Amino acid sequence: MFLLTLPVKILGITGTIILITVVYWLFVGVGLNFGVKNEPCAQVMAKAKNPISGVEREFSSPCKVPVGWQITEEGRL
Numbered sequence: 844m845f846l847l848t849l850p851v852k853i854l855g856i857t858g859t860i861i862l863i864t865v866v867y868w869l870f871v872g873v874g875l876n877f878g879v880k881n882e883p884c885a886q887v888m889a890k891a892k893n894p895i896s897g898v899e900r901e902f903s904s905p906c907k908v909p910v911g912w913q914i915t916e917e918g919r920l
Contacts, residue, residue: 884904885904885905886903887904888901888902888903888904889901889902889903889905890914890915891908891909891912891913891914892913892915893909893911893912894911895911
């Protein structure tokens with residue numbers, strides 16, 4: 844929270860929100876996108892399992908499987 848104190852004092856709350864939004868989109872735009880892959884991906888169904896909760900789910904492509912989930916054998920081509 845300390846990191847937001849100075850920008851809020853200087854820019855106000857609206858300016859700080861705009862600054863955070865711009866910085867976020869700059870990161871996404873240059874490829875620092877928090878674990879999302881920018882590779883071509885086959886548009887086939889993929890079944891994956893969350894190793895922590897044990898939940899299994901189908902996704903529209905292997906690229907949509909969240910980071911940390913494991914694609915199951917029946918979900919592989």
